[in-house]
Amino acid sequence: MVWNPADLPDAQGRTIAITGANAGVGYFTAEQLAGAGAHVILACRDQERAEAAVAAIRRRVRGARVEATPLDVADRASVDAAADALLERDRLDGLILNAGVVHAPRTRRSDRYGNELVLATNVLGHFRLVARVLPALERTAEAAAEPVIGPRIVSLGSLATRLGRLRLDDLQLERSYSSWRAYSGSKIALQAFGFELERRLRAAGSGVTSLVVHPGYSTSGRTPGIRGVNHPSRAKRFVDNLQAAWTQGKDHGAWAPVRAMLDPALTGDDYLGPLARTKGIPVQAHPTRASRSPRTGARLWPLLEAAAAQPFPLP
Numbered sequence: 001m002v003w004n005p006a007d008l009p010d011a012q013g014r015t016i017a018i019t020g021a022n023a024g025v026g027y028f029t030a031e032q033l034a035g036a037g038a039h040v041i042l043a044c045r046d047q048e049r050a051e052a053a054v055a056a057i058r059r060r061v062r063g064a065r066v067e068a069t070p071l072d073v074a075d076r077a078s079v080d081a082a083a084d085a086l087l088e089r090d091r092l093d094g095l096i097l098n099a100g101v102v103h104a105p106r107t108r109r110s111d112r113y114g115n116e117l118v119l120a121t122n123v124l125g126h127f128r129l130v131a132r133v134l135p136a137l138e139r140t141a142e143a144a145a146e147p148v149i150g151p152r153i154v155s156l157g158s159l160a161t162r163l164g165r166l167r168l169d170d171l172q173l174e175r176s177y178s179s180w181r182a183y184s185g186s187k188i189a190l191q192a193f194g195f196e197l198e199r200r201l202r203a204a205g206s207g208v209t210s211l212v213v214h215p216g217y218s219t220s221g222r223t224p225g226i227r228g229v230n231h232p233s234r235a236k237r238f239v240d241n242l243q244a245a246w247t248q249g250k251d252h253g254a255w256a257p258v259r260a261m262l263d264p265a266l267t268g269d270d271y272l273g274p275l276a277r278t279k280g281i282p283v284q285a286h287p288t289r290a291s292r293s294p295r296t297g298a299r300l301w302p303l304l305e306a307a308a309a310q311p312f313p314l315p
């Protein structure tokens, strides 16, 4: 089937939360899902930026059902509070793990718990959030008589997974930090988590599905300007447009997570990325063997449980 991002299936009645949705790919994922009729929750660390994004979606999508909730994925108390708020809802049909440090610091930095900051933000906070929110997704799955699409968890992977490796013997990069290793390692870990989560959900007979996608190479200089959300400088636009042959806007980067949430034909075995690898409509892509490996996933899981201080309620 050819997926048409301009003609999305109806998502009315579904409630979907997106982490880091005040900017970039997360913002456009929220806007497109709201345009399809979903009730969208923008889970963001800065409430002013979150409200600006909510206002932008309301301006651009007639009748949008959209709201913001506080979430700093690098702060356990904030993750726990956001999870509690999501658990109180009548339903939760989707959770998109999008928030991320994209430009990793040049030197190793730790969060307040001593975890390397990029891993903590991109992976550990999401691991803790999913562990805590899973009952809300399970409840939604059980309540639906015959759901066309059961609840889904979508993880934002990356092409960077092809250009790095996951150091399970030095996950926190205490011995070998570089900004690239931190970013690519975090994305491999997030993909491996998404695939391992899917295996564990299937083994447990869950009605929830975990999918992994990557948004290609999406830059803000190739993205529509939106008040309060995206205002790249003229220099940034100029430089990013020089790379137009192999880049796309973040509005197009959002197509893969949106399809992962809305396409009824997908299963947890699917991995989506842009047609021309770095840009284009979302199609089936090939994850790295390391990130899909059950052995890697099984070894990673307890490391994440320990670092996130969060037992995961799936064997």
Ligand SMILES: NC(=O)c1ccc[n+]([C@@H]2O[C@H](COP(=O)([O-])OP(=O)(O)OC[C@H]3O[C@@H](n4cnc5c(N)ncnc54)[C@H](OP(=O)(O)O)[C@@H]3O)[C@@H](O)[C@H]2O)c1
Binding pocket: 019, 020, 021, 022, 023, 024, 025, 026, 043, 044, 045, 046, 049, 071, 072, 073, 074, 075, 097, 098, 099, 100, 101, 102, 121, 156, 157, 158, 159, 160, 187, 214, 215, 216, 217, 218, 219, 250, 253
């Ligand atoms: N763009 C690409 O080409 C590309 C390629 C591969 C993968 N990805 C992945 O796609 C996702 C989005 O990327 P992007 O390009 O849209 O990045 P972006 O424009 O930098 O947006 C990142 C978002 O994450 C939020 N965030 C960062 N740290 C956070 C924290 N501790 N708690 C809550 N939110 C936090 C940011 O919020 P603030 O505004 O508060 O900083 C922002 O909303 C990332 O996971 C990235 O790894 C992107």
